Amino acid sequence: MLYQRTSSKSLDQIDHDLREAAARNKFGVLAMLDLKQTMKNKGVDFGSEVRVYEVCNPFHAKTVLQESGAVSTALPCRISVYQSPEGTQVATILPSELMRMFASTPVMEKTAAEVERTLKAMIDETA
Numbered sequence: 001m002l003y004q005r006t007s008s009k010s011l012d013q014i015d016h017d018l019r020e021a022a023a024r025n026k027f028g029v030l031a032m033l034d035l036k037q038t039m040k041n042k043g044v045d046f047g048s049e050v051r052v053y054e055v056c057n058p059f060h061a062k063t064v065l066q067e068s069g070a071v072s073t074a075l076p077c078r079i080s081v082y083q084s085p086e087g088t089q090v091a092t093i094l095p096s097e098l099m100r101m102f103a104s105t106p107v108m109e110k111t112a113a114e115v116e117r118t119l120k121a122m123i124d125e126t127a
Contacts, residue, residue, distance in 0.1 A: 003120055004091030005127035006084075011049055014081055014090065014126055021125040022055050025118050030054040030076055050082040057118070063111045064099075071108070074098045077119060079126075090127045092119050 007014060015032070022029050035050040056076035064071045079092045095112040102108065 001094055001097045002091055003094055003116075003123060004089050005123050006087040007090055007127040008087060009127070011051065011081065011088070014088065015051070018053060018079065018081075018090070018122065018126045021122040022053075024125075025057075025122055026059075027055045027057045027077075027118065027122065030056055048083045049088075050080065053079045053081070055079055055119075055122075057115065060111050060115050064108050067105050067108050068102050070102055071099075074101070077115065079119065079123065090123050092123060095119065 009017065019029050031054045033052040033054070035052065036046050036048065039046040054076040055078070061075055065075075077092065077095065079090065082089050082091075095116045096109070099108050099112040
């Protein structure tokens with residue numbers, strides 16, 4: 001259900017490489033949520049770095065949204081970068097697994113598989 005790779009790169013290098021990998025694969029980075037900083041701004045001390053990137057390919061999004069508006073609850077795709085004892089992890093939930101929660105159609109399954117291949121490639125390139 002989870003695809004992840006360990007990286008020895010700095011967070012800034014991962015940020016740079018992920019944005020470039022997304023662009024090469026026709027995905028956009030819509031937002032980056034810095035959870036450590038967000039919690040700090042709310043008065044919560046959280047020691048680990050956690051960054052969540054919202055990524056999207058609008059053509060794939062349109063395809064699955066036309067099949068089911070409920071898919072919008074799982075969009076955009078997310079790639080998480082977080083610290084673990086093993087090192088910095090770059091991870092995502094597999095789109096094929098997410099689509100199983102919806103009334104899946106052949107179009108949704110095909111699109112999820114394509115998006116999944118791309119997200120894995122982006123993570124591999126980044127890590």
